[in-house]
Amino acid sequence: MEKCVVIYKSKTGFTEKYAHWIGEELGCEIYPVENCNLVHLYDYDLIIFGGGVRAGKIDGIKFVNKTRSRFPDKxxxxxxxxxxxxEETVAIDRVRNMNVPANSGIPFFYFLSGFNYEKMKGFDKLVMSMVKGVVRRIKDKDGTQDAMLAAMKNSYDHSSREYIDPLVDYVKSL
Ligand SMILES: Cc1cc2nc3c(=O)[nH]c(=O)nc-3n(C[C@H](O)[C@H](O)[C@H](O)COP(=O)(O)O)c2cc1C
Structure with a gap:
């Protein structure tokens, strides 16, 4: 197996939890992106980067472009x-297309998490209450919009360790 490291950006803890699970499964080190100096990456063949999705954008994704230009062969x-x-594959494909550099061939994996209002900072809380307000004001909401509103109401955590299996299997197959 390749010598790998997990670098993550996590604001409310979900991505951090997945990074820990991946690190345990692969027996590799994990670092928050804030503590990661690009120089450290010399030691690794494979760099796994993860972040939470906010309005379609993966937090900290700039790290991927920096790493690619510094280490094009990793x-x-x-x-x-x-x-x-x-199951909402169209939405997940949109996240992939918005974040994975075009024609890079970088494998992309998506893991379900939830919302954690207790750990959310002020600006993110404000964004969430604006989104809820917009959905709430839609007249004749369809099932998806009702479900979205219900899902956004309170904190919940639907993350699960087995979701990392496809990523772990892929890395082990390299
Ligand atoms: C302001 C805000 C916007 C979000 N936008 C999305 C989104 O577009 N798509 C999505 O699937 N989840 C969205 N979420 C949920 C987060 O992606 C989810 O909580 C994520 O796992 C957070 O990761 P973290 O705890 O590692 O920061 C959003 C959450 C917040 C607070």
Missing amino acids: KLIIFATGATPP
């Missing part, structure tokens, strides 16, 4: 955590 994997159910 392998990369991107994973994202989000509240969108994984």
Whole structure:
């Protein structure tokens, strides 16, 4: 197996939890992106980057471009955590297309998480209450919009360790 490291950006703890699970499964080190000096990456063949999705954008994704320009020959994997159910493949494909550099061939994995209002900072809380307000004001809401509103109401955590299996299997197959 390649010598790998997990670098993550996590604001409310979901991505951090997935990073720990991946690190345990692969027996590799994990670092928050804030503590990661690009120089450290010399030691690794494979860099796994993960972040939470906010309005379609993966937090900290700039790290991927920086790493690619500094180390064009290293392998990369991107994973994202989000509240969108994984069955919503159109939405997940949109996240992939918005974040994975075009024609890079970087593998992308998506893991279901939830919302944590207790750990959310002021600006994110404000954004969430604006989104809830917009959905609430829609007259004749359809089932998806009702479900979205219900899902956003309180904190919940639908993350689960087995969701990392496809990523772990992929890395082990390299
Ligand atoms: C302001 C805000 C916007 C969000 N936007 C999305 C989104 O577009 N798609 C999604 O699936 N989840 C969205 N979420 C849910 C987060 O992606 C989810 O909580 C994520 O796992 C957070 O990761 P973290 O705890 O590691 O920061 C949003 C959450 C917040 C607070």
